[in-house]
Amino acid sequence: xxxxxxxxxxxxxxxxxxxxxxxxxxxxxxxxxxxxxxxxxxxxxxxxxxxxxxxxxxxxxxxxxxxxxxxxxxxxxxxxxxxxxxxxxxxxxxxxxxxxxxxxxxxxxxxxxxxxxxxx
Amino acid sequence: xxxxxxxxxxxxxxxxxxxxxxxxxxxxxxxxxxxxxxxxxxxxxxxxxxxxxxxxxxxxxxxxxxxxxxxxxxxxxxxxxxxxxxxxxxxxxxxxxxxxxxxxxxxxxxxxxxxxxxxxxxxxxxxxxxxxxxxxxxxxxxxxxxxxxxxxxxxxxxxxxxxxxxxxxxxxxxxxxxxxxxxxxxxxxxxxxxxxxxxxxxxxxxxxxxxxxxxxxxxxxxxxxxxxxxxxxxxxxxxxxxxxxxxxxxxxxxxxxxxxxxxxxxxxxxxxxxxxxxxxxxxxxxxxxxxxxxxxxx
Numbered sequence: 001x002x003x004x005x006x007x008x009x010x011x012x013x014x015x016x017x018x019x020x021x022x023x024x025x026x027x028x029x030x031x032x033x034x035x036x037x038x039x040x041x042x043x044x045x046x047x048x049x050x051x052x053x054x055x056x057x058x059x060x061x062x063x064x065x066x067x068x069x070x071x072x073x074x075x076x077x078x079x080x081x082x083x084x085x086x087x088x089x090x091x092x093x094x095x096x097x098x099x100x101x102x103x104x105x106x107x108x109x110x111x112x113x114x115x116x117x118x119x120x
Numbered sequence: 121x122x123x124x125x126x127x128x129x130x131x132x133x134x135x136x137x138x139x140x141x142x143x144x145x146x147x148x149x150x151x152x153x154x155x156x157x158x159x160x161x162x163x164x165x166x167x168x169x170x171x172x173x174x175x176x177x178x179x180x181x182x183x184x185x186x187x188x189x190x191x192x193x194x195x196x197x198x199x200x201x202x203x204x205x206x207x208x209x210x211x212x213x214x215x216x217x218x219x220x221x222x223x224x225x226x227x228x229x230x231x232x233x234x235x236x237x238x239x240x241x242x243x244x245x246x247x248x249x250x251x252x253x254x255x256x257x258x259x260x261x262x263x264x265x266x267x268x269x270x271x272x273x274x275x276x277x278x279x280x281x282x283x284x285x286x287x288x289x290x291x292x293x294x295x296x297x298x299x300x301x302x303x304x305x306x307x308x309x310x311x312x313x314x315x316x317x318x319x320x321x322x323x324x325x326x327x328x329x330x331x332x333x334x335x336x337x338x339x340x341x342x343x344x345x346x347x348x349x350x351x352x353x354x355x356x357x358x359x360x361x362x363x364x365x366x367x368x369x370x371x372x373x374x375x376x377x378x379x380x381x382x383x384x385x386x387x388x389x390x391x392x393x394x395x396x397x398x399x400x401x402x403x404x405x406x407x408x409x410x411x412x413x414x415x416x417x418x
Contacts, residue, residue: 079329108331119288
């Protein structure tokens with residue numbers, strides 16, 4: 001399991017307006033493309049100096065490809081990255097302010113402390 | 121140097137003009153600048169409280185602002201994560217696309233005080249903190265929110281101090297307190313005639329990306345009540361006795377930001393009561409505002 005790589009996906013998509021839209025519209029294709037092309041990019045390094053060992057587990061790939069933020073939370077994806085990106089993806093579909101955020105909380109309501117470990 | 125002039129030059133040291141700690145709420149900018157149906161019902165009360173709080177910095181006539189905050193996964197990332205970092209640059213661009221998107225925050229450009237940055241880095245390392253530094257730092261809402269609330273002109277040079285309250289493993293709470301004490305001591309020994317306000321923002325109980333997020337109040341009003349009491353009275357003994365890296369999960373999964381308040385308690389001093397205390401119970405979080413004026417500062 002690679003919590004780091006899950007977080008890297010959330011982080012690199014969240015900071016790029018085009019990728020946010022692409023991930024909203026085509027989650028499965030975006031995850032496949034990202035894992036092949038972007039997963040190994042070290043953010044402060046030249047393109048040829050990329051990591052060669054990073055990959056999602058099948059379960060991680062599936063959770064990202066289905067926008068399954070409950071499973072991502074349970075895998076230990078960072079709570080802040082998860083919330084921020086999913087607000088960007090779906091808040092627009094809700095009429096009331098904070099309605100998406102409250103639904104997000106409700107889907108996680110079966111959780112009590114301790115939450116999944118977010119340490120990477 | 122020798123003689124009376126030399127002595128007076130040697131004795132010049134900066135003045136800590138104010139110590140200010142608060143929560144940083146990224147929705148304030150939007151709430152305070154919206155009109156009509158867009159304006160939330162709590163906006164007027166919030167603006168009134170912020171206007172009063174702003175006056176506590178204005179009174180201090182600060183020439184420089186040391187600003188303690190935390191990068192929210194903007195420039196600092198898990199491939200290279202510093203625990204404590206000081207910016208050393210003549211300018212700081214500010215706010216990020218996702219803050220513009222989610223909070224409506226404006227892009228800003230804030231001047232920096234490179235001399236004080238250099239002093240804090242050198243002296244801070246010699247005092248036992250192996251500080252990271254950045255010569256090109258784009259600051260985020262942990263620093264721009266207090267600028268917007270306290271000095272919206274953003275025309276006073278700053279020294280940003282970033283802490284890791286976000287990406288475990290984190291430093292222990294006592295290290296935050298000790299860094300605060302060190303910053304206070306170093307600013308007071310800075311050979312400069314400038315007046316320095318030390319400002320830091322953190323959180324009380326807060327949940328983000330978890331089942332307790334965005335409720336009608338903060339996730340743990342009892343923690344908030346206790347924490348406001350610790351800060352207002354400078355009760356570091358109680359805060360340090362009750363707060364640990366493990367315990368901070370209990371009030372909410374983003375409550376480690378309280379360690380920036382503990383840092384500011386270290387700046388303000390043990391058992392030093394705040395001169396100004398205010399709070400506001402908002403949806404999903406308690407906002408709190410504190411100002412200390414060191415003796416003779418005003």
